[in-house]
Amino acid sequence: MKTTKQADAVEELYREEIMDHYQNPRNFGHMDGADVSYHDYNPVCGDEVTVQLKMENGTVKEAVFTGKGCAISQAAASMLTEQIHGKSVKAVVTMTQNDMLETIKINPGPVRIKCVLLALRAVQKGIVQYEANRANLAKPFSEKGLSKN
Amino acid sequence: MLNAERIREDFPILKRKVYGKPLVYLDNAATTQKPRQVIQAMNDYYETYNSNVHRAVHRLSQEATEAYDEAHEKVASFIAAKGMEEVAFTKNTTESINVLAGSLSRQLQKNDEIVLTQMEHHSNIVPWQQAAKRAGAKLRFLEIDGNGELKLQQLRETIGKKTKIVAFTHVSNVLGTINPAREIIAAAKEIGALTVVDAAQSVPHMPVSVKELGCDFMAFSAHKMLGPTGVGVLYGKEELLEKIEPVIYGGDMISEVSFEDAKWNELPWKFEAGTPNMAGAVGLAAAVDYLQKVGMENVHQHEKILTRKAMERLKQIEDLTIYGPEAGKRGGLVAFNVNGVHTHDVSAILDAEGIAVRGGHHCTMPLARLLGIPGTTRASFYLYNTNEEIDKLADALEMVTAKMNKPAMTTTQGKAAK
Known part of the structure; x- marks a missing residue:
């Protein structure tokens, strides 16, 4: 019924691995005592994810997520939690759009790239926040800038 | 058929x-697609008589001015307005509503009310939110029922003595609901409130007559009715457009300027500051022709x-x-x-x-x-x-x-x- 080209368009975007991660997400759930907890939301399409990380010696020891949204955003989140497991803070915060595209292996186009990147950006923002808090705690009291408040 | x-x-x-x-x-x-007739009219404009309107006396400018003015006439007749003095061109529906909200907000006072509906597009909410904030006025919303229709039994509770403006969508861009515009306008008139109709989803799709509706203002976009992007329409009753202030200033919207002050041009130009989208207007006129023929x-x-x-x-x-x-x-x-x-x-x-x-x-x-x-x-x-x-x-x-x-x-x- 379908021509090869059309079949390609759907099959490529919703290839088996994507559908598998969407329907059976890995590391899906909540974690007690997480070091990093970050909720992010794409107001344009309503995709949302909450990522939670446990950190140890500057690396990601455990990563989980919850969320709802399109297949691409949720599959990307699932694949990301697997990928960052055991990675250093630096390696995670320097991950780029291209790294994410290599992981998910689809060409989402300019509109849906936001779906692909939602979880990565949440992880990165969460880690940056976590590192900033730690740096702040490590500072002598006089440098914490508390007087501003 | x-x-x-x-x-x-x-x-x-x-x-x-x-x-x-x-x-x-x-x-x-x-947005809608464009017929050859619209694309051709815009090409003709650029290829044969492109020039600035309302300024030079040379031949090209005369032709462009004629076509530009005629576009206003055509749109006026399309919605049964009195004439081109009641039709100003803007960028789009959003800009038309912004002009109205900006201008009308100057007449609002603290605790005045603006009534909208729960099914408005952001373009008919956000400008009024800002207008209300500036004036200390309040927004009220006509509610919708489970079928996505307005609860008309609440009409006269929502539109009350403090209501100064009632702005609503004629056809919802999500629910598809065709709202009972005449009833809403009648309720607004009873207490002397001004009415603004967001007609972005109605004028392109059904016969709409401002005369029949009796609304004070209306806004819609050319690109949703076979025309080009970048042209919108702001309709207003002549006596009201005379009364309200423009919010965008500059060339073409003035009749006389001194170093200290300026007087506004006649309608509709008072609301069209700067060089307008002339090719766009020509395209809109061709779109109106096309729709009227069908x-x-x-x-x-x-x-x-x-x-x-x-x-x-x-x-x-x-x-x-x-x-x-x-x-x-x-x-x-x-x-x-x-x-x-x-x-x-x-x-x-x-x-x-x-x-x-x-x-x-x-x-x-x-x-x-x-x-x-x-x-x-x-x-x-x-x-x-x-x-x-x-x-x-x-x-x-x-x-x-x-x-x-x-x-x-x-x-x-x-x-x-x-």
Whole structure:
């Protein structure tokens, strides 16, 4: 019924691995005592994810997520939690759009790239926040800038 | 009755293929395609008489001015306004409403009320929010019922003594609801409030007469009615447009300028500062010509047939929810959700079949929140759509359920929602 080209368009975007991660997400759930907890939301399409990380010696020891949204955003989140497991803070915060595209292996186009990147950006923002808090705690009291408040 | 097959011949873009399949363009509520006649009129303008209007005495400027003024006349007659003095061109519906909100906010006082509806597009909410903030006025919202229709029994509770402005959409861009404009306007008139009709989804699709409606102001866009982007219409009753202040200043909107002050130009130019979108106006005039030739009642009837068919077919699809009233009470659009499948996934699967629909919140985030959904997928029709295209839409949607709605996924969604 379908021509090869059309079949390609759907099959490529919703290839088996994507559908598998969407329907059976890995590391899906909540974690007690997480070091990093970050909720992010794409107001344009309503995709949302909450990522939670446990950190140890500057690396990601455990990563989980919850969320709802399109297949691409949720599959990307699932694949990301697997990928960052055991990675250093630096390696995670320097991950780029291209790294994410290599992981998910689809060409989402300019509109849906936001779906692909939602979880990565949440992880990165969460880690940056976590590192900033730690740096702040490590500072002598006089440098914490508390007087501003 | 109109002949959609013959009309399609006028639209070059409808011949194109998407992923090797004929384009099925069902995103007309976002923007419509343009017939050759419109494209040609704009090319003619650029190729033979492009020049600035209302200024030079040379031949080209005379021709351009004539065409530009004539475009105003045509639009005025299209909506049964008195004449071109009641029709100012803006950039789009949004800008028209911004001009009104900006200007009318100067007359608002603390605790005055502006009444909107719960089904407004952001363009008919955000400008009024800002106007209300500046004046210390309050916003009130006419509520919708479970069918996506306004609760008219609340009309006179919502529109009250403090109401100064009632601004509402004629046809909802999500629910499709055709609102009872005359009743709302009558209620507003009883207490002397000004009425603003967002006609972005009505003027392109059905006969609309400002004379019959009796509204004070109206806004709509050229690009949703076969015309080009970048031209909008601001209609106002002459005596009101005379009274209210412009909010954009500069060339062409003045009659006399000194170093200290300026006097405004006559209508409608008072609301058209700076060099306008002349080619766009010429394109809009050609679009109006085209629509008038087909006949707006014919356009409306054609869309009714398509909408009824679409709703009948979509209702058969398991797990599909349609929003808004029954076919007889709506304009030519149907918004829906395939339960458990995100609207972007629905849109992407339809896209692969060459079917262009819109997914998301359609610039009505408050409404989406009210309905408790992140968004919908919307198919919206126009005079060139066919019954066959509705079948393609329905066939493809059946595929969506088969592809995405597997039991495993339902579990995931359940967990995620928890």
